[in-house]
Amino acid sequence: MPDRIRQILSQISALDEELRTALHEQESRLRYKIQGRRVHFEEHIRAAHRRLRMGLVRWLLESRVQSLVSVPIIYGMALPLVLFDLCITFYQWTCFPLYGIKRVRRRDYFVFDRSHLAYLNLFEKINCAYCSYGNGLLAYAAEITARTEQYWCPIKHARKVLGAHGRYAHFLPYGEAADYQDRLAEFRRALNEKTDGDG
Secondary structure (H helix, E strand, O other): HHHHHHHHHHHHHHHHHHHHHHHHHHHHHHOOEEEOOEEEOHHHHHHHHHHHOOOOHHHHHHHOHHHHHHHHHHOOHHHHHHHHHHHHHHHHHHHHHHHHOOOEEEEEEEEEEEEOOOOOOOHHHHHHHHHHHHHHHHHHHHHHHHHHHHHHOOOOOOOOOOOOOOOOHHOOOOOOOOOOHHHHHHHHHHHHOOOOOOO
């Protein structure tokens, strides 16, 4: 990998760490603490949140008609999402051990903490949980697919790829044939090493 690309990737990692620090500072300002997988607000903040919660009837009456009409379409996607979840999980549980790839730890991709927000009513909490599930599932599936691509074809495309996964930047340049088989073996060995998010 060229030095310039390594330098940019290093800068991205440094910015990612800076972002984590800034988010932690925000956490302190908003007066909540994360303990394990639970979020705890100070009691007076929680009480203020409860006072701001909109009741279910008022929430329904103030909802846009377009939003209410689209509910069956949005929630109609639940079954395909669950089916996709089952399929992608079955795939990694059966194929990854055969390839020697560390499994993706599912729980790292599914975050359901918005239910702790006292200013959300029941419908809003359900909507937030559904969105968290959908986005978590797609991120989980993207990592499974990224590891699969690293195993079978760790080569960049000739054209720019929008939304490429984090592993893509380390793939081989398009058309670089020298030592391909040796490099492929290196990519495969790397998948069996312990990395963040492995289960």
